[in-house]
Amino acid sequence: MSDHSRTILAVDPGREKSGIAVARCAKCACGDEDSVRAACQILFHEVLHTRDVPAKLLELANIHGVDVVVLGNGTGSAHIADSLASLGIARVEIVDEHLTTMDARKRFFQMNPPRGLGRIVPLSFQVPCRPYDDYVAIILAERYLASGERNV
Numbered sequence: 001m002s003d004h005s006r007t008i009l010a011v012d013p014g015r016e017k018s019g020i021a022v023a024r025c026a027k028c029a030c031g032d033e034d035s036v037r038a039a040c041q042i043l044f045h046e047v048l049h050t051r052d053v054p055a056k057l058l059e060l061a062n063i064h065g066v067d068v069v070v071l072g073n074g075t076g077s078a079h080i081a082d083s084l085a086s087l088g089i090a091r092v093e094i095v096d097e098h099l100t101t102m103d104a105r106k107r108f109f110q111m112n113p114p115r116g117l118g119r120i121v122p123l124s125f126q127v128p129c130r131p132y133d134d135y136v137a138i139i140l141a142e143r144y145l146a147s148g149e150r151n152v
Helices: 033-039 050-064 077-086 099-112 133-146
Strands: 005-010 017-026 040-048 066-074 092-095
Touching: 005 050, 005 133, 017 033, 017 050, 017 133, 033 040, 033 133, 040 050, 040 133, 050 077, 066 077, 066 133, 077 092, 092 133, 099 133
Parallel strands: 005 066, 066 092
Antiparallel strands: 005 017, 017 040
16 A cells, blocks of 8 residues: 555444454545455454453554544444543544445455355355454445545
8 A cells, every 4th residue: 555545443333242443545545335445455353342342442543553443333332432532532433334244244255255065055045154243344444435534
């Protein structure tokens, strides 16, 4: 990535577990989903217990020099937003989570294609082998960029 990029820390908040992702994206990333995805480099993604999220976000913000935190508007978002404010992370943008779970499930299988006999079973019958909330966080970062709210 060039010097003309921004770093987004995205959070899919949940009651028990949350997904987080750090993406470095070109500032010129524009509108459509494919160009936004092509302009983003995923630096980190993980699913962790929600109670561990604030400390991990602070650590990642210090490591990666985050420009903006993108927070899904679903379950647990108010608690995470309060935690971020108490940590002094001021730039938090809320993003609609509608249908992100379905999109993230597709992305999980794109990035982790089934192997062996799993290749012949239709994906609609398969269940990811682990929680994929981190892929939801990746989708949230891309949605933020695609929405046109790119004034970092």
